Amino acid sequence: MSAEFNKEIDAAFQSAYHAAKGGDDKWRAVMESYGAEPLTDGLKQELLNSEMKIAKGAFPIELRRVYLKIAEKHPNEAKNFNMDAKVLEYYQKIKPFSGLGDIFQNASTGTQKYSQGLQKAKHSTMKCKNCGAPRLEEMQYDNCMFCGSELFEKA
């Protein structure tokens, strides 16, 4: 991988990481500079209220969108770039630190809506293989809403 490619990947990572929770104007400007499409405000709100908690930083899927643009610029270097792994690494860094407490909290504070959702989707709930986000049943999409990883194997 070329130095230039790595530099851009790292710079985007740092910008996303230092952004306010859910992204801010500075991060938006980075996205715009790459021509990457930000999440809509509605979708951001939905993600902020989802069980995929973040403590800070832009959403992983937005970082992925910037990475895709960087990869387009450097197609040769991008061949050896593990997109899912890098996005997951980013997610691990913006997750709230709670250690074991996380598990108990998730078990006890499950909102009514969440358990209703589980009932409804008992046999069809699927989780993202990369970040573990559940696929929202009420919406149609093929890529994880949270990290952007493909949810279905391509035929």
Ligand SMILES: [Zn+2]
């Ligand atoms: Zn995901």
